[in-house]
Amino acid sequence: MIHFKNVDFSYRPKVKLLSDVNLQIDPGHIHGLLGKNGEGKSTLLKLIAGLLFPRKGAVDVMHFTPSQRPPALLRDIYFLSEEMPVHALSIAQFEKVYAPFYPNFSTLQFDTYLKEFEISSKDWKMNSLSYGQKKKILVAFGLATNTKILLMDEPTNGLDIPSKGQFRRMVASSLDENRCIIISTHQVRDLDSLIDAIIIMDGHEVVLNEAIDDITDKLLFRVKENAQPDASVIYSEESLRGVWQVSENTQHEDSKLDIELLFNAVCANKQRIQPLFNTKA
Amino acid sequence: MKTDRFNLNRMSLLFRRYFTERLHTELIYWGIMIIVFMFIRNQMVAIGGLIFVAGAFYAARFSREIHSPTNGCAYFMIPATQLEKWIVAILMTSLYYFLMMILTYILGNLLGTCLNNMLASIDFLSSDLGFFHPSTLQWKLFGEMELTRGTFNGVNMGERISFLSLFFRIFLLIQSVYLLGGVYFRRNQAFTTFFTTNIIQLLLLILFIVELRLIIGETSVHFYNFTTEDALQLKNVFQNILRVFFYLLPPFFWVTGYFRLTEKQV
Numbered sequence: 001m002i003h004f005k006n007v008d009f010s011y012r013p014k015v016k017l018l019s020d021v022n023l024q025i026d027p028g029h030i031h032g033l034l035g036k037n038g039e040g041k042s043t044l045l046k047l048i049a050g051l052l053f054p055r056k057g058a059v060d061v062m063h064f065t066p067s068q069r070p071p072a073l074l075r076d077i078y079f080l081s082e083e084m085p086v087h088a089l090s091i092a093q094f095e096k097v098y099a100p101f102y103p104n105f106s107t108l109q110f111d112t113y114l115k116e117f118e119i120s121s122k123d124w125k126m127n128s129l130s131y132g133q134k135k136k137i138l139v140a141f142g143l144a145t146n147t148k149i150l151l152m153d154e155p156t157n158g159l160d161i162p163s164k165g166q167f168r169r170m171v172a173s174s175l176d177e178n179r180c181i182i183i184s185t186h187q188v189r190d191l192d193s194l195i196d197a198i199i200i201m202d203g204h205e206v207v208l209n210e211a212i213d214d215i216t217d218k219l220l221f222r223v224k225e226n227a228q229p230d231a232s233v234i235y236s237e238e239s240l241r242g243v244w245q246v247s248e249n250t251q252h253e254d255s256k257l258d259i260e261l262l263f264n265a266v267c268a269n270k271q272r273i274q275p276l277f278n279t280k281a
Numbered sequence: 282m283k284t285d286r287f288n289l290n291r292m293s294l295l296f297r298r299y300f301t302e303r304l305h306t307e308l309i310y311w312g313i314m315i316i317v318f319m320f321i322r323n324q325m326v327a328i329g330g331l332i333f334v335a336g337a338f339y340a341a342r343f344s345r346e347i348h349s350p351t352n353g354c355a356y357f358m359i360p361a362t363q364l365e366k367w368i369v370a371i372l373m374t375s376l377y378y379f380l381m382m383i384l385t386y387i388l389g390n391l392l393g394t395c396l397n398n399m400l401a402s403i404d405f406l407s408s409d410l411g412f413f414h415p416s417t418l419q420w421k422l423f424g425e426m427e428l429t430r431g432t433f434n435g436v437n438m439g440e441r442i443s444f445l446s447l448f449f450r451i452f453l454l455i456q457s458v459y460l461l462g463g464v465y466f467r468r469n470q471a472f473t474t475f476f477t478t479n480i481i482q483l484l485l486l487i488l489f490i491v492e493l494r495l496i497i498g499e500t501s502v503h504f505y506n507f508t509t510e511d512a513l514q515l516k517n518v519f520q521n522i523l524r525v526f527f528y529l530l531p532p533f534f535w536v537t538g539y540f541r542l543t544e545k546q547v
Contacts, residue, residue: 046354049354049358051354051546051547069357069363069543071288071362074358074360074361077358079358081351083350084351096301097294097297097298097302098359100294101361102360
């Protein structure tokens, strides 16, 4: 569905933000896009949306070139940026203005999502609402567009605790086999139970792009009271409960993925982790 | 919805988006224009200046949302072609703006004259309705029209059409330059475009003078003083070149602006 081939990108000529990125993203998953600050997560999303153009290489999204911004592609992509546009419109007006651009938009779904987010009236002016409320409206709208690709940059920022749970339920229920949802976030705990594939960026490249099942198949996440020297351990960090370890899952044991631990392990020791995966990156 | 390069339905949605989002701003803007016209309705130079200057600001600021990271994202993600978005911008800044200016001028003139008549205790019923008391510009544009007869006397009709046509062409040229400036410059689009065009004009003038010196051998030239056949021919060439430029410049700036829009990243 989304294919990056040897993509380079930079905002300034001599400072590369993305370097030789190869990436394939398939539909039917909720992808978590993780990376440190300034690694290029938002840039990656903008390249998919056609808001930025690669300096080198090619981006292919559903057989379109996003930089050409064809309507046939744009009507199947919804991008929820971290900073939201200011609309001096009521929710009803916003829906009236923007929904007709999206042929698969469902008013019923939009109303349901708004209700779930406890937005009780469509007459509310969007520019008079709080950051979190605006985000709820745009999340609800984005899900209701039923676009094949949904890109969200830090969607849980500004959401209160109950809304984060509602957000997870809504996103999970909106996924189908033809839809691809990519969520860029630092709030990994918020999306722990939601995402089923992980893309990790480090050193201006994609270092891991795998489904969670594949990750837990090859890596074992566990906590031990005492850390024993073990060649299979890839990464460990101490905590109050003991020592958290990421090791090779040679025995195919079951373990629960700890996204934060995985991220730290990948950043600390990608040379050992990458060869374990027949990576799509 | 068709997904071809140009779709009228999508364009109508873009117009609806514009008017829904900026309804209050537009109402305030044109309301202010009516009030201004009420006071300057008889000053042709001020009216012309206002139309050109306010129009330039309007055009320069029309596309300002594309320079904002957040609003720019929303704008470029709208499922419409860049051509459709750009045509909407051209129509709004040229045709719509010009028609609204004429309409608000008429309303301002009408209200201003009515107010004037009221304050001066002139009986409306015993005199022609104030709107048809001709201001200088109104005389130029519409001629003397009398309500009681409801006729247009048609004096110098050709001159008036010619004047209106020239006025509109100059307006189009200015709007096209400032619309391009609006998509090209990130900040202070109107002022930056103003300074840039002045610098370009100065450079062109210098180039023109240098060419004149090279061709004719002197810089102080007045076409109407030319007497020889060669000089008259040169005068015609220059006039034709200027005429062609005058017609071609707006489309040139629009096309350049379109390509700038397609290259714009946010």
